[in-house]
Amino acid sequence: MAARTVKLAVIPGDGIGPEVVGEGLKVLDTVAAQHDLAFETTEYELGAELWHRTGETLPESVESELAQQEAIYLGAVGDPSVPSGVLERGLLLKLRFDFDHYVNLRPVRLFPGVRTPLAGVAPEDIDMLVVREGTEGPYAGAGGVLRKGTPNEIATQDSVNTRVGVERLIRYAFAKAAERPRRKLTLVHKDNVLTFAGDLYQRVLKEVAAEYPQVSVDYCHVDAASMFFVDQPGRFDVVVTDNLFGDIITDIGAAITGGIGLAASGNVNPDRTFPSMFEPVHGSAPDIAGQGKADPTATVLSAATMLEHLGMPEAARKVENAVAADLRTRGDEERSTSRIGDDLAARVAEQG
Amino acid sequence: MAARTVKLAVIPGDGIGPEVVGEGLKVLDTVAAQHDLAFETTEYELGAELWHRTGETLPESVESELAQQEAIYLGAVGDPSVPSGVLERGLLLKLRFDFDHYVNLRPVRLFPGVRTPLAGVAPEDIDMLVVREGTEGPYAGAGGVLRKGTPNEIATQDSVNTRVGVERLIRYAFAKAAERPRRKLTLVHKDNVLTFAGDLYQRVLKEVAAEYPQVSVDYCHVDAASMFFVDQPGRFDVVVTDNLFGDIITDIGAAITGGIGLAASGNVNPDRTFPSMFEPVHGSAPDIAGQGKADPTATVLSAATMLEHLGMPEAARKVENAVAADLRTRGDEERSTSRIGDDLAARVAEQG
Ligand SMILES: CC(C)[C@H](C(=O)O)[C@@H](O)C(=O)O
Numbered sequence: 157m158a159a160r161t162v163k164l165a166v167i168p169g170d171g172i173g174p175e176v177v178g179e180g181l182k183v184l185d186t187v188a189a190q191h192d193l194a195f196e197t198t199e200y201e202l203g204a205e206l207w208h209r210t211g212e213t214l215p216e217s218v219e220s221e222l223a224q225q226e227a228i229y230l231g232a233v234g235d236p237s238v239p240s241g242v243l244e245r246g247l248l249l250k251l252r253f254d255f256d257h258y259v260n261l262r263p264v265r266l267f268p269g270v271r272t273p274l275a276g277v278a279p280e281d282i283d284m285l286v287v288r289e290g291t292e293g294p295y296a297g298a299g300g301v302l303r304k305g306t307p308n309e310i311a312t313q314d315s316v317n318t319r320v321g322v323e324r325l326i327r328y329a330f331a332k333a334a335e336r337p338r339r340k341l342t343l344v345h346k347d348n349v350l351t352f353a354g355d356l357y358q359r360v361l362k363e364v365a366a367e368y369p370q371v372s373v374d375y376c377h378v379d380a381a382s383m384f385f386v387d388q389p390g391r392f393d394v395v396v397t398d399n400l401f402g403d404i405i406t407d408i409g410a411a412i413t414g415g416i417g418l419a420a421s422g423n424v425n426p427d428r429t430f431p432s433m434f435e436p437v438h439g440s441a442p443d444i445a446g447q448g449k450a451d452p453t454a455t456v457l458s459a460a461t462m463l464e465h466l467g468m469p470e471a472a473r474k475v476e477n478a479v480a481a482d483l484r485t486r487g488d489e490e491r492s493t494s495r496i497g498d499d500l501a502a503r504v505a506e507q508g
Numbered sequence: 509m510a511a512r513t514v515k516l517a518v519i520p521g522d523g524i525g526p527e528v529v530g531e532g533l534k535v536l537d538t539v540a541a542q543h544d545l546a547f548e549t550t551e552y553e554l555g556a557e558l559w560h561r562t563g564e565t566l567p568e569s570v571e572s573e574l575a576q577q578e579a580i581y582l583g584a585v586g587d588p589s590v591p592s593g594v595l596e597r598g599l600l601l602k603l604r605f606d607f608d609h610y611v612n613l614r615p616v617r618l619f620p621g622v623r624t625p626l627a628g629v630a631p632e633d634i635d636m637l638v639v640r641e642g643t644e645g646p647y648a649g650a651g652g653v654l655r656k657g658t659p660n661e662i663a664t665q666d667s668v669n670t671r672v673g674v675e676r677l678i679r680y681a682f683a684k685a686a687e688r689p690r691r692k693l694t695l696v697h698k699d700n701v702l703t704f705a706g707d708l709y710q711r712v713l714k715e716v717a718a719e720y721p722q723v724s725v726d727y728c729h730v731d732a733a734s735m736f737f738v739d740q741p742g743r744f745d746v747v748v749t750d751n752l753f754g755d756i757i758t759d760i761g762a763a764i765t766g767g768i769g770l771a772a773s774g775n776v777n778p779d780r781t782f783p784s785m786f787e788p789v790h791g792s793a794p795d796i797a798g799q800g801k802a803d804p805t806a807t808v809l810s811a812a813t814m815l816e817h818l819g820m821p822e823a824a825r826k827v828e829n830a831v832a833a834d835l836r837t838r839g840d841e842e843r844s845t846s847r848i849g850d851d852l853a854a855r856v857a858e859q860g
Pocket residue numbers: 244248249403437700701731
């Protein structure tokens with residue numbers, strides 16, 4: 157029997173979700189065997205199918221069970237047959253909010269061998285960590301509609317930002333920045349227009365910065381930052397930003413580092429009051445579902461982030477090394493989802 | 509005497525603003541002479557200096573005078589010595605809002621000869637027109653702060669979207685799309701998270717689309733769109749989007765088409781109840797101000813958008829042609845701001 161057992165909730169989800177999660181688990185099991193570790197997985201069927209069958213997105217009983225797990229591993233949810241927002245608000249964001257995933261951690265790294273759409277950019281030019289807020293801001297769900305369907309209709313959408321929420325995020329970001337060689341933290345916001353929220357972020361940034369004299373601090377409006385991600389990505393190390401800006405800039409980050417097929421993320425509750433959730437940035441891609449065409453790499457990299465969070469940095473490094481080696485040697489040959497998973501598992505195994 | 513006189517308000521502004529506007533006027537005067545046209549300019553000193561001297565950003569008397577002009581030509585406002593938001597909210601956005609500039613028009617075009625940071629992209633791959641909302645959304649200025657400076661502080665920032673505002677914007681975008689060869693319109697929003705505002709945009713889009721069967725309609729979440737701007741810019745023709753998303757994606761647009769030095773914009777009131785305002789997308793760049801280093805091209809291109817709005821499409825084409833010819837033949841030689849202006853004016857003159 158393994159020395160440590162991790163209770164892991166698995167939510168395969170829709171579209172390519174089950175395929176990529178399957179490969180992720182394959183890699184996880186391989187690395188676990190080497191570290192006297194076992195994953196005790198429980199699968200939860202959440203997503204489009206459940207919603208069509210029952211009208212439910214996250215049954216209360218399921219949520220209480222999830223709350224008892226050590227971590228959650230999610231493939232992707234969503235299907236065009238479900239109205240936009242239903243699964244996002246009812247499942248994905250509900251988990252992020254209820255489980256207090258206040259840090260949405262998204263590394264933006266260009267692995268050697270990966271084709272970027274940017275000309276003249278080398279792997280060492282792109283190595284950032286985006287620390288995106290995950291539990292408030294424009295994602296709060298606040299707002300409403302008045303006089304719907306009439307010429308006098310008004311729809312509002314309110315960004316709610318709390319001192320508590322901003323401070324714990326910014327503290328996390330400083331701690332991460334202090335650990336990295338470049339020790340640089342950039343706040344991305346739009347404080348010249350979103351003056352109330354932007355001012356809160358700026359004041360907290362300044363306060364916490366005083367405790368981290370070794371970290372150099374910068375600020376960038378989100379529009380300028382979006383431009384710099386494309387024409388000067390090297391200027392960023394750790395980036396801290398709000399929920400919506402983080403959503404946008406991490407997709408630009410994905411674009412410049414080889415696309416959404418490689419972008420990993422962790423919805424992290426650093427206080428460990430609830431399980432954290434790890435998922436690829438990409439969606440369920442129903443157009444290629446079930447064909448073995450999906451690249452499981454982002455899901456596998458998300459597992460590395462999970463291992464790190466679970467206190468197993470060595471195991472995390474092995475998974476990352478396996479991915480790096482695989483990416484470095486990719487040719488034009490198309491491999492199936494499970495073939496890529498096998499290759500990654502083998503590269504983990506090699507590291508013994 | 510010229511057959512037509514256009515009353516033009518000029519706001520040189522701060523930093524490089526006066527320099528680039530000077531070159532824009534040079535080019536405008538050259539093209540005017542060829543079209544039996546004269547610009548009767550009135551200069552208004554607005555910006556950082558006025559604010560420091562008087563504490564005012566837009567005196568009422570100045571605003572009423574501006575309202576009497578046919579158009580406004582603005583360089584750039586802003587200086588690090590002025591707190592973030594003061595000139596933006598008190599001057600730039602105030603003009604956009606008070607003069608009902610509900611269309612913020614931003615062409616995103618890759619001119620031949622211009623270096624893009626994207627690998628393997630040709631000019632024909634990037635030719636879009638972003639129709640950004642200019643008078644509502646997250647820019648409304650709504651929101652507030654409670655318990656400022658305490659651990660219980662809350663800062664809100666509310667996006668206000670009206671049926672009237674969304675419909676007139678989307679109508680404008682369809683009309684533009686119908687005029688273009690590809691006849692494609694993409695709505696960019698985030699309707700799976702910002703469900704109230706996104707739903708309003710979607711419903712209006714569907715309604716107006718029924719009147720434009722010849723226009724093909726697409727939808728993209730803002731995060732995906734930001735990615736596609738980088739790795740598949742060719743998929744966009746006309747893009748319609750809200751105020752904040754438009755701010756962000758047009759800066760990505762600038763990045764992929766040679767940088768902010770070339771990005772033009774028009775703050776347009778299509779109903780002509782107030783003068784429209786034309787300005788480069790870039791800011792006042794105080795670090796290079798007064799050194800003749802600024803590229804006036806974006807300001808000159810904004811003048812072309814202005815000529816179009818004033819009903820002088822031939823004059824607009826000449827200015828664009830001049831810019832295109834200049835960009836096509838740019839070498840590595842550095843030219844001063846006024847030299848570039850001279851060259852552009854000469855290229856307009858050549859077209860007789
Ligand atoms: C699916 C959607 C709700 C989600 C988000 O906006 O956060 C996704 O885009 C992401 O980035 O994880």
